[in-house]
Amino acid sequence: METNKIPKSPAERISQSIKNKFQCQNATINPINGDQLILPSIFKVHQGLRRSNPDSYAPMIVSIGPYHHASTANPNLLPMENIKLSYLHSFLARTSEDNVGRYVLALQQSKHKALSFYADQNFDDENGDLFVEMMLLDGCFIVEFVRRYSELENGHDLEDDPIFGVDWMRIQICRDLMLIENQLPYFVLLELYNLNHDDQFDDFIGDEREPFANLAMLVFSDMFPKLCPASIFSSAELFEEREIKHLLHLVHLLCRPPPHSSSPSGLKSFEGNYGISGSEVMDPMRCVKELEEAGITFKKIGKVYAGIHSLDADTIDDTISLFDIKFHNGVMEIPSLKVEDSTDTFFRNLIAYEQHSSELRPKYFTDYAMFMDQLINTDEDVNVLRRNGIIVNLLGDDGEVATLFNKLGEGVITSSNFYYLGTCNSVNQHCGKIWNVVMAKLRHDYFNSPWATASTIAAVVLLILTVIQTIASVIPLYS
Numbered sequence: 001m002e003t004n005k006i007p008k009s010p011a012e013r014i015s016q017s018i019k020n021k022f023q024c025q026n027a028t029i030n031p032i033n034g035d036q037l038i039l040p041s042i043f044k045v046h047q048g049l050r051r052s053n054p055d056s057y058a059p060m061i062v063s064i065g066p067y068h069h070a071s072t073a074n075p076n077l078l079p080m081e082n083i084k085l086s087y088l089h090s091f092l093a094r095t096s097e098d099n100v101g102r103y104v105l106a107l108q109q110s111k112h113k114a115l116s117f118y119a120d121q122n123f124d125d126e127n128g129d130l131f132v133e134m135m136l137l138d139g140c141f142i143v144e145f146v147r148r149y150s151e152l153e154n155g156h157d158l159e160d161d162p163i164f165g166v167d168w169m170r171i172q173i174c175r176d177l178m179l180i181e182n183q184l185p186y187f188v189l190l191e192l193y194n195l196n197h198d199d200q201f202d203d204f205i206g207d208e209r210e211p212f213a214n215l216a217m218l219v220f221s222d223m224f225p226k227l228c229p230a231s232i233f234s235s236a237e238l239f240e241e242r243e244i245k246h247l248l249h250l251v252h253l254l255c256r257p258p259p260h261s262s263s264p265s266g267l268k269s270f271e272g273n274y275g276i277s278g279s280e281v282m283d284p285m286r287c288v289k290e291l292e293e294a295g296i297t298f299k300k301i302g303k304v305y306a307g308i309h310s311l312d313a314d315t316i317d318d319t320i321s322l323f324d325i326k327f328h329n330g331v332m333e334i335p336s337l338k339v340e341d342s343t344d345t346f347f348r349n350l351i352a353y354e355q356h357s358s359e360l361r362p363k364y365f366t367d368y369a370m371f372m373d374q375l376i377n378t379d380e381d382v383n384v385l386r387r388n389g390i391i392v393n394l395l396g397d398d399g400e401v402a403t404l405f406n407k408l409g410e411g412v413i414t415s416s417n418f419y420y421l422g423t424c425n426s427v428n429q430h431c432g433k434i435w436n437v438v439m440a441k442l443r444h445d446y447f448n449s450p451w452a453t454a455s456t457i458a459a460v461v462l463l464i465l466t467v468i469q470t471i472a473s474v475i476p477l478y479s
Contacts, residue, residue: 040119041245042067042183043356048411049348056348059176061169064138066123066131067181083162084137087144094198100136106191107132107139117185117245119356139184139192142247145173146215147198153218153309174219175342180349180356183246189216190241213241213250220251221308223346225337228321229311230258248353255350256364257321285374285424286431288381294431295330300389302335323364323419325371327426334385339401340394347408355412367419369408374424376405 044067045057062080063070070077092098107114111128114135115121123131148156148164158164163173176182193212213235221227231254244250285291288298302320305311326333350365376382379398385391386398393401418424 038113038116039359040117041249041357042117042180042185043119043352044181045352046356046411049352049355050411052407052410053344053348056345057179057181057352059179059182061172062141062176062182064142064177064182065184066118066134067120069123069134081137084141086162088137088140091140091144091192091196094200095196103136103140103192103195104132106195107135107188110188110191111135114185114188117183135184135188139188140196142177142184142189143193143196143212145177146212146219149219150210150215171342174223175345177247178220178223178251178346178349180248180352183248186244186246186250187242189247211241213244216247216250217254218308220247220254222306223342224251224255224307224322225304225339225343225346226302226320226322226335227305227308227311228255228258228319229305229315230317230319231256231321232308232311233316234258248349252350252353252360252365255322257323258319283424283428285371285427287377288375288384289378291332291375291427291431292384296327296427296430297331298385298388298390299331299333300336301333304336304338304392323368325368325420325423327423327430330430332427334390336390336392338392338394339404344404344408351408351412361415362417362419363415364419366412367415369405370412370414370418371420371424372405373409376402378402 042065050057059068059077061077062084063074063077068074068077070081088100092100108128111132115128115131145163148158148161149170152158152164163169190212197209217232217235221232235254239253244253286294292298301324302318305315320335322335322337324333324335347365347369351369354360354363354366376385379402382391382393382398382401386393391401395401395404
């Protein structure tokens with residue numbers, strides 16, 4: 001008779017428990033791709049970031065991936081499940097198929113690799129079938145959505161489409177596809193796109209086989225606060241498509257400064273040790289109004305483009321990215337950017353991606369948000385930047401823009417090598433010079449408003465006239 005082997009001592013039971021957990025971890029959380037460990041890149045946003053604006057991380061219309069999988073717990077996401085099925089049908093029709101078998105087989109083989117992209121794998125799926133089905137439906141939906149977006153940009157009539165026939169729904173879906181918690185591994189999208197070769201679509205957009213990344217970047221370009229044409233046109237030089245982790249990572253790559261550009265500290269923007277040594281402590285920088293009083297002027301550089309469709313051959317030499325803030329001889333140059341309804345969600349999810357990814361350096365969006373938070377305290381600071389053409393305020397209220405930047409930094413940990421450390425220190429050195437201190441005090445105390453300026457000028461004129469009158473009355477005494 002066979003007896004069950006049960007560890008008798010607490011030490012044996014605990015040792016066996018830990019061993020089982022190690023085996024579980026090796027099988028699910030850290031699978032090996034060849035000899036390379038795959039680090040998670042799709043995260044649930046931690047509470048420190050989330051509490052400032054939790055809605056910025058939650059999908060409004062469509063769920064992608066396991067974290068917000070549509071269910072009775074998310075009733076607002078359920079209607080899109082029928083549209084996903086409709087899009088899957090259209091996806092298959094492009095290659096005259098009526099069966100998903102070969103796509104399921106491909107996804108089944110890469111299931112463990114796909115799972116490794118998720119930091120949190122606490123979802124109920126005993127044999128993985130639900131996960132593969134989710135990848136199929138969500139992945140085919142994204143590929144079909146991206147294709148239709150491209151067709152729309154190329155003049156195709158999509159009035160009868162349930163998404164593209166309604167502008168607000170298309171805009172909301174673009175927003176949902178950018179959320180860090182609402183991602184699929186990019187290789188899944190690429191695999192589905194490559195398996196579903198639609199010659200008619202390729203002919204329609206005028207290319208033999210357009211890389212999927214080129215189609216996808218078109219979807220998100222309208223949301224960019226600032227497009228850098230050089231980065232867009234040189235995307236093939238910036239990265240290889242197989243290196244993209246998910247759609248939000250693609251956006252992050254496209255927003256980076258172009259190759260060979262310099263950081264605010266004069267180092268190449270893609271070097272690992274950017275900025276100034278992390279051992280150096282940065283003094284807080286003054287806000288826009290106070291910097292103006294210290295004699296600093298603000299200059300707009302670059303343009304705000306409407307999207308990739310607005311770029312042409314004449315813009316290819318525009319290398320100014322969102323992050324190219326410079327300070328020299330009392331002039332702060334800041335690239336122009338647009339601020340609209342989607343800007344908060346755009347920044348927050350890219351910041352969250354950087355905050356959760358230790359390998360991402362420089363942390364462009366994190367450091368940019370912290371720099372702008374120092375510059376902007378009130379609507380008066382925004383007003384100065386807006387009047388100088390730096391901020392294109394599509395929200396209407398300068399106070400809303402100030403609140404947006406003031407709240408972006410809540411719960412954020414600044415990187416040890418702050419991207420703008422050199423710039424901030426140069427600004428602080430300028431403000432610390434004795435002449436600039438004196439001028440700042442004069443501007444603050446005597447020229448801080450039109451009435452104060454007029455009163456000061458009148459007082460100076462009166463003083464001069466008094467001195468002249470005194471001199472005039474004394475001269476006859478010595479004649």
